[in-house]
Amino acid sequence: MSISKALTIAGSDSGGGAGIQADLKTFQELNVYGMSAITAITAQNTLGVHGVFPLTAEAVVQQIEAIGSDLGADAIKTGMLFNSEIIEAVSEQIKIFNWSKVIVDPVMIAKGGASLLQDEAVEAVKNHLLPLALIVTPNIPEAEVLTGMKIHTLDDRRAAAEILHSLGVKNVVIKGGHVENENQLVDLLYDGTEFSYFSSERIETKNTHGTGCTFAAAITAEMAKGNTVYHSVETAVSFIQEAIKEDLEIGQGHGPTNHWAYQQKKRQSLHVE
Numbered sequence: 001m002s003i004s005k006a007l008t009i010a011g012s013d014s015g016g017g018a019g020i021q022a023d024l025k026t027f028q029e030l031n032v033y034g035m036s037a038i039t040a041i042t043a044q045n046t047l048g049v050h051g052v053f054p055l056t057a058e059a060v061v062q063q064i065e066a067i068g069s070d071l072g073a074d075a076i077k078t079g080m081l082f083n084s085e086i087i088e089a090v091s092e093q094i095k096i097f098n099w100s101k102v103i104v105d106p107v108m109i110a111k112g113g114a115s116l117l118q119d120e121a122v123e124a125v126k127n128h129l130l131p132l133a134l135i136v137t138p139n140i141p142e143a144e145v146l147t148g149m150k151i152h153t154l155d156d157r158r159a160a161a162e163i164l165h166s167l168g169v170k171n172v173v174i175k176g177g178h179v180e181n182e183n184q185l186v187d188l189l190y191d192g193t194e195f196s197y198f199s200s201e202r203i204e205t206k207n208t209h210g211t212g213c214t215f216a217a218a219i220t221a222e223m224a225k226g227n228t229v230y231h232s233v234e235t236a237v238s239f240i241q242e243a244i245k246e247d248l249e250i251g252q253g254h255g256p257t258n259h260w261a262y263q264q265k266k267r268q269s270l271h272v273e
């Protein structure tokens with residue numbers, strides 16, 4: 001049996017809904033063997049981020065080396081990288097191991113407002129990481145920071161995607177979760193030539209902790225299995241929609257999504273047929 005493997009390089013969310021924990025749960029649900037290199041430990045729950053403890057770049061490098069020199073990885077996802085030392089070290093490792101399926105989720109700010117990326121590190125993301133990336137998945141505020149432009153309309157989003165593509169990343173997905181007052185949310189994919197649009201009904205819920213991590217992890221898992229970028233984004237949209245629809249009412253604040261909902265629905269539809 002051939003086993004597809006994915007590595008997440010990201011922060012730990014003690015609450016289990018975002019970060020490394022969301023990534024590993026998503027890889028598992030999509031039948032991909034998950035591995036992790038932790039960049040920072042957060043003390044976090046559904047109410048917010050209560051503490052951030054970054055690891056040294058050396059600790060991050062050793063974890064990646066341990067994986068790269070033995071298990072190998074078919075696709076890599078980066079999430080919270082926190083500072084420019086870690087970003088530069090991770091970029092160097094991606095080059096050393098010649099990893100090409102690199103999915104960059106440019107995590108900057110948690111939903112409660114806590115900073116997960118130092119301001120000075122934005123340039124390092126643009127200069128070191130994006131040129132190595134196959135796919136970048138910013139939400140609208142992250143795309144604004146990376147491009148320096150304000151995004152209000154779909155035209156603005158297309159323009160931002162073109163700017164991001166010019167930084168060297170081959171495919172740009174600008175997520176629509178942050179668009180207000182609209183019933184349809186649109187995630188946009190730009191491959192340097194064509195724009196594709198993935199539209200979903202907005203689900204009314206406060207339990208959206210970790211949606212971005214889960215979405216990018218699902219793309220990574222599908223890429224690890226050898227699927228196309230388009231197919232991987234399409235599956236990730238379905239995965240996150242089910243996970244938000246069947247949200248988990250746990251914790252007192254913004255609860256996590258349901259990482260097993262997508263497979264559960266698939267199993268149920270098989271039983272019905």
Ligand SMILES: Nc1ncnc2c1ncn2[C@@H]1O[C@H](COP(=O)(O)OP(=O)(O)OP(=O)(O)O)[C@@H](O)[C@H]1O
Pocket residue numbers: 018109110111138139140175176177178185186187200201202203204205208209210211212213214215237240241244
């Ligand atoms: N209320 C919602 N209803 C339906 N889909 C949603 C909703 N909120 C987010 N999504 C979808 O979830 C995915 C993640 O989008 P979003 O813009 O929320 O990411 P994010 O802000 O990076 O998340 P986070 O930083 O909290 O992890 C996208 O596919 C988006 O369309």
Ligand SMILES: Cc1ncc(CO)c(N)n1
Pocket residue numbers: 010011012013018019020042044079080107109110111116209210211212213
């Ligand atoms: C560790 C971590 N990574 C990413 C996010 C963004 O959702 C978060 N809240 N926590």
